[in-house]
Amino acid sequence: MAEYWQDLQNQFRLNFIDDDRWQWIVRGLGSTIVITFFALILGVVIGVVIASIRSTYDKNLETYKLRGGIVYPIMRVFNAICNIYLTIVRGTPVVVQLLIAYFIIFASSRNGIMVAVIAFGINSGAYVAEILRGGIMSIDHGQFEAGRSLGFNYLQTMRFIVIPQVFKNVLPSLCNEFITLLKETSIAGYVGIVDLTKAGDLIRGRTFSPFMPLIAVALIYLVIVLILTRLVHRLERRLRSNER
Amino acid sequence: MSGNHLIEIDNLQKYYKGGEIKALDGITNNISKGEVVVVIGPSGSGKSTLLRSLNLLEIPTGGSIRFDGVDITDRHTNIDLHRRRMGMVFQHFNLFPNMTVLRNMTLGPTQLLKQPVEEAEQYAMELLQTVNLADRAAAYPDQLSGGQKQRVAIVRALCMHPEVMLFDEPTSALDPEMVGEVLDVMKGLAEHGMTMVVVTHEMGFAREVASRVIFMDAGKIIEEGTPSDIFDHPKSDRLQSFLAKVL
Numbered sequence: 001m002a003e004y005w006q007d008l009q010n011q012f013r014l015n016f017i018d019d020d021r022w023q024w025i026v027r028g029l030g031s032t033i034v035i036t037f038f039a040l041i042l043g044v045v046i047g048v049v050i051a052s053i054r055s056t057y058d059k060n061l062e063t064y065k066l067r068g069g070i071v072y073p074i075m076r077v078f079n080a081i082c083n084i085y086l087t088i089v090r091g092t093p094v095v096v097q098l099l100i101a102y103f104i105i106f107a108s109s110r111n112g113i114m115v116a117v118i119a120f121g122i123n124s125g126a127y128v129a130e131i132l133r134g135g136i137m138s139i140d141h142g143q144f145e146a147g148r149s150l151g152f153n154y155l156q157t158m159r160f161i162v163i164p165q166v167f168k169n170v171l172p173s174l175c176n177e178f179i180t181l182l183k184e185t186s187i188a189g190y191v192g193i194v195d196l197t198k199a200g201d202l203i204r205g206r207t208f209s210p211f212m213p214l215i216a217v218a219l220i221y222l223v224i225v226l227i228l229t230r231l232v233h234r235l236e237r238r239l240r241s242n243e244r
Numbered sequence: 245m246s247g248n249h250l251i252e253i254d255n256l257q258k259y260y261k262g263g264e265i266k267a268l269d270g271i272t273n274n275i276s277k278g279e280v281v282v283v284i285g286p287s288g289s290g291k292s293t294l295l296r297s298l299n300l301l302e303i304p305t306g307g308s309i310r311f312d313g314v315d316i317t318d319r320h321t322n323i324d325l326h327r328r329r330m331g332m333v334f335q336h337f338n339l340f341p342n343m344t345v346l347r348n349m350t351l352g353p354t355q356l357l358k359q360p361v362e363e364a365e366q367y368a369m370e371l372l373q374t375v376n377l378a379d380r381a382a383a384y385p386d387q388l389s390g391g392q393k394q395r396v397a398i399v400r401a402l403c404m405h406p407e408v409m410l411f412d413e414p415t416s417a418l419d420p421e422m423v424g425e426v427l428d429v430m431k432g433l434a435e436h437g438m439t440m441v442v443v444t445h446e447m448g449f450a451r452e453v454a455s456r457v458i459f460m461d462a463g464k465i466i467e468e469g470t471p472s473d474i475f476d477h478p479k480s481d482r483l484q485s486f487l488a489k490v491l
Contacts, residue, residue: 062303143340145301149301149401150404151328151352160355
């Protein structure tokens with residue numbers, strides 16, 4: 001047993017203490033968090049815009065057709081653009097998207113982190129959009145009608161009546177998407193970014209002992225996910241206690 | 245131009261599938277201030293479509309509706325401003341489940357009419373008192389019975405100081421023992437001179453409260469008149485066979 005402990009300690013020293021290798025992990029974690037955080041913001045912004053266009057189109061299709069005017073063709077074009085975006089993003093692997101972004105679209109940029117933020121943000125936006133749209137469409141149509149019949153216009157009805165109900169309903173799915181995003185950033189190594197995963201892998205390559213660095217990386221992801229889950233859980237509970 | 249009528253319906257049509265299905269097939273009618281118009285008819289006759297057209301929740305495919313002299317079917321009319329003056333009560337209540345009863349009632353007045361919160365709440369409490377629900381002001385809709393929900397829905401609409409109230413089968417989703425409490429509230433409104441258009445299957449209510457009854461079938465008005473005209477001296481065969489089934 002003592003031998004085993006000694007071995008573990010040696011492994012630990014080799015992988016994290018010698019040559020200050022722990023700094024790889026810290027810097028990698030930093031990159032992972034930066035990419036996830038900004039991609040998250042970008043994804044939510046894109047998601048809200050796309051979901052607004054798509055659900056507005058779906059909800060008002062009949063009105064547009066009957067009342068005529070310029071709004072209908074414009075909304076049709078916007079809706080079509082959104083559909084193309086969703087199809088492409090959801091129909092191709094995120095690794096391929098990242099590679100295309102880095103080596104083709106932003107080939108002149110050497111700022112890998114920024115490219116990763118954009119690529120992951122655009123990818124996540126598609127999923128966030130569909131989560132939000134699903135949430136909006138799941139609200140009973142009577143809620144819209146009640147709002148409109150009181151004299152709220154479409155946007156006010158969304159803002160005061162529908163969105164508050166949607167937010168609570170989609171929170172679990174959104175949380176899920178954020179966790180997925182965090183873990184997906186582990187492919188950032190493909191384009192030369194030293195994120196958490198890549199850092200662990202680099203240490204493994206130096207020390208030729210895979211156990212310590214890879215398990216450490218896995219544990220760090222796990223801890224972040226657990227913290228995220230806990231926070232969302234608490235938020236959810238608070239939102240629900242407002243209701244009943 | 246507008247005469248004495250609050251609502252003027254002129255040759256209103258609602259066609260689906262290019263005229264194959266005619267939910268409303270040329271409805272012409274006028275509703276005056278203070279009238280209580282009850283619309284009856286078999287299901288699928290278009291009575292709900294007619295009611296929902298009055299505040300444009302349903303968009304007609306032809307004809308026009310003038311409310312207080314303004315053509316609200318004109319695409320350049322701001323329908324939101326007119327809807328504030330028309331209260332609507334739905335079959336399924338449509339209360340906002342994430343808000344208290346009081347908040348349900350004050351949302352419109354505070355956000356749309358820019359009333360101060362205290363003023364809106366004070367008026368809401370007065371209205372709640374009239375329907376015996378003042379003690380439920382802080383409750384959420386899920387905590388109320390069907391009859392209570394519908395009474396809240398009625399006073400929520402009243403908070404906007406509407407000039408006409410539209411009722412779309414307000415008692416159809418209620419347990420039988422709760423129908424009475426809702427009808428009583430509506431009766432009270434009628435007695436206070438509120439202009440009302442009511443789509444309902446409650447023939448007793450129609451007979452007792454209506455100033456005019458309209459019988460619809462297949463998207464058309466078949467017969468209209470006083471409750472006594474309609475219920476005691478029905479002229480058309482279709483009304484007679486309808487009454488034979490429901491009375």
